Structure formats: structure tokens, C-alpha cells
Amino acid sequence: MDLEETRAFLAVIDSGSFKAAAEKARQPRATLRRRVEALEARVGIALLERSRSGVTPTAAGELLAREGRVMLREQRALLAALREVGDDPSGDIRIGAPAGLGPHELAVLFGLFQAQFPRLRVHLRVCDGPVSELIEHVDIALCCGRDKPPGRWQTHPLMPLREGLRASRSYLQRHGVPETIEELADHKLLGWQAPSAAPRRWPTFDGGDLAVEPVLTTTDYNVLRRLASLGFGIALLPDAHLPDLDGEDEALIPVLDGVVGRSHELRALVPEMLADTPKIRALVEHLARFVAMLREPRRETPTGVGSSARWAHMSAHP
Template identity: 30%
Template structure:
């Protein structure tokens, strides 16, 4: 029995919670992985997994073995990387997850420079507005702009603050008038992002007060880029991360609304699986985006 391969299989099954997910990631059949773990249990003389119809759960012995597996496999990975050319020059495929808006509007500003600095890397982009499972979908790093990160074993590195602004098209404000107080917003339709828990609710604050406003909804969408197009088209008022509308504010297609009031800012994070040793390609990427976003990028 190839004990190292069996340990890798066991770790993958525990991380992903099922043989099916582990088999899909490894590109082999469910039967092959199940047989490997059974042979490992026979070799060790103890049961490692409690198998149910819904999910696999490590036994007490399985948890102990899992901790040793993680330590041994990461030490082996570190040894291989230290002995290879990868330690000097990042190579291979970097799987990167981003939102659709970030992919369309931000990556073009800095990704070409990063790729030029690391010609041995191939970038594989996963652009989606849903929160993906990095382990199940085999993504190395995900860039997320959010006001809340779910609890998980992932590492989240803060890169930058993302200002949220309230905007509308000049033509819309000419037809309907520009609101001069938060209370006046209730007479205007909101273009709402449907992935938010409360798409019609805005929390506004100034130096002296804070208010929560419920706006009537004219349009909701699960795509920030579709909402951006609707706002530019004059359908109503919308709130966006500034990077989504920075160019439209710059050329006058959109203008700020209630500039003396602020919406809660969000944060840009780089999220990646926890590991004692980062692959050079991941470390190079994290260091690059940390340096890039250390300088303010989404100005007023």
C-alpha cells in the first residue's frame, strides 16, 4: 500500500466531507478512494471514519490520524518545494476566484503586470458572484469585497477598504429631483442587489446622526454590472462599491447622491486555505496584491 497516497486521500476526504467530492477533485472514482481508506484502516488496525448516508465523520482515532497527516503532508510539500526550482520562480497554474464586477473592472488594472513579472504562471479565473468553496472547487486564492466573511478555517488577509457610494444618473435626477435628506430617499426607487439580506434597506450616517431608510424597489438583480447599467440608464438610485462606478463617476454618467452622508464601507480580502507552507505562486500573488492595494486606488 502507498501510505503517502492513502494519507493524501484520507486528508482530502475529511477536508471535503465526502468520498464523492474528494473523488471529483482527485479525478478518480469513488470506489478507488473508498478502497484506499479501507486498506488504510486495515493497515492501522482501527476505524478512521464513521460512515453515514449524509456525511462522513472522523472517529477519535481518525481525528488524531488526520492531524498527523496534515503535519506530515505539509512537511513533505515544503521539502519538495525547497528542493525544486519552484522556490525561486513561481510556476504552474494559479486558480483565482473573483466576483464578476471585480473581474471586469479591476483585474485589467494590475493582472497584466503581475503575469509579466511571473511568466511561468498560468492564471485560471473563476468569476462568480456566489461564495465558492475553495477546497471543493480547487481555488488557490479568492478576492472578495464584502462586509461579512463567514466563519471558516480559511485565512482572510485584509487588503483595502471599499467605500460604498449612493449614485444616480444626471438624467434621472433632472426628471425626479435630487434628494437633499435621507428621508427624501423614500420617494425614489432603489436598484437593489438581490444577494443582500435586505436589498431595500440603507444605513446612512453623517458627522452628527445616523438613519436607516427603507426605499421602494424598482429593480433587483443578482449582478452588480446589470444594476450599474440600469443606474446609468436612469432607472433609479443605487449603492455600489466605488470601484464598480469609479469610471462612470469620472466621466459624468453617474453622480453622487447625498454626498454628506456615508454608507457602511466594505473590505477587500484575499481568502485562501490555511497551510503551514504557502506555495510560491500563492505567496507571490498575495504579496503583489498586498503591495498594490496598500496605496489608495478608489479615490474621491
């Protein structure tokens, strides 16, 4: 598909008319009209409905507009990546992380990465849907869940996740331990808002789900874990079986283990057209090593060093 024709088509539908598009782009109206007509001839179908009040896209035009925007974003991202190709990873790299990913993990990840690749400048974007930010705002997205989004991506599994119910010992001593799903109705429930999940439908390991009425639902894992550790209720939490980096919260106890919850994974998604650039390859490999390191027993550091300082020590001495 011709890029200039696609740009002209998008300019016209975004502006609503050839005249407005020409004025905004500072191009002759005839040039834009010629390019759009050439594009329609190329695909063999009308892409615009023309009227005295302006233009609107046909169904085919709407589809082409969606794909065309992606194509132009990919082209801009590829050109930017090509300018930074060299022997060592360098330049800017944009990482999208889901809201709630542990701040300690992110801090250590950045520290180790910066120490290994000092010529790279990291832009970290924390949001609810990092996959939707790909190309436009991020080069690589970390995401949870089993569903693969549509598009041309490379997927790199990082670690298994197991969603399940957790509560503090103090909460269970006060309110009792539910032995069945039905008994959950007598408890305060706190929910993690997983991607593409209904907040009032919790998954079960047999493939079904159950209706719930959580007193709180959030995408922020850290807030949810802290509330559960303070005894505010039973929380549906993702668990990567990583070590506790803080050691400040009360340990959480599984509830209805293997009954309520599901298994999925943390993954890294990369646009195919960026996958072979040095900085993306370096980051994907670094993420795999970082996750493996997190899942290993802690390294020893000098006596008296606390949890946070221990991880800072690792960042400074990778």
C-alpha cells in the same frame, strides 16, 4: 487524523453502503470496514448508523465528513503547490473574483501580473461567492464585506470600500433629490447584492437598516453603475474611490451621503496551508501594489491615448 481512514469513511457515506463503496473504489469490503472501524475507535464514538439497507452518518459522522472533505482538499492543494515550489513563481494559480469587479481593473491586473511573472498561468474564476470556491476551485479569493468566513485563512486587506447611494444628474433633475430616507419611497431604487446581505434591507451608517423595494437587484457592480448613469434610478453602490477607467458614463452624484450605506473593505483570502508558497506570496504582494497604483493619479501616456489604451499601455510597461 489518518487520511486513508478518512477517505474510506467518506467513500462509504457517499455510496450509502460498504458494498457499493467497495465496488466503486475497487477495494475489498473488509479493507474499508477495517479502516472505518479504526477511525471510530480513534475518535471514540460511532460515526455510522448501520442497517440492512445501508449506512447513514451520525451527527458526529456528519461533522467529521464536512471537516474531512476540507482536509482532503487541502492536502491535494498542498501537494500540487509543493510540486511548483522553486526560485521563481511558476505553474498554475487560480484566482476567484466577485462578479461585478471591473473588467478594466481585472484586465490591467492580469497584464501587469503576467508581465512580472511570465512562468505563471492564471485561471480566473468570476462568481458570486469566490470564498466558497477556495481550495476546491481557487487558490486565492477576492471578497467584499466585513464578516470573516469560518476556516483556516489568511486575510489581506486591499482597500476600503464605502457603500452609498448614487444617481445621475439627469435622474435627479427629473425626479428631485431625496432629502430624507422616507422620500426614497418615491424613487426607483437599484440595489447591489452585497455578500450575506438581504436584498430588501439596505444598511445605514448608524448601524441600522431600512426596508426597500428595489426595481432591480444584482451582484454585478458594472451593470448597476451603468443603469444608474443612464438615469434609471438611485443605486446602492460600493465605491473604492478609484479613477473612472472608461470615462463613458455620466458622473454619479452622492444621495443621502453618510446616511444610507456602510463602510467595509475588499480583501484577499488565502488558505493558511498555501500562504507561504512562492506563487501565492507573489500574487498577494502584487495585489497590494496594484491597488496602490489604482488609487494614485493616472500616469501620463502619449498625447491622444484614450482611457482604455492608457491602461493597456501600463500593462505593457509596468
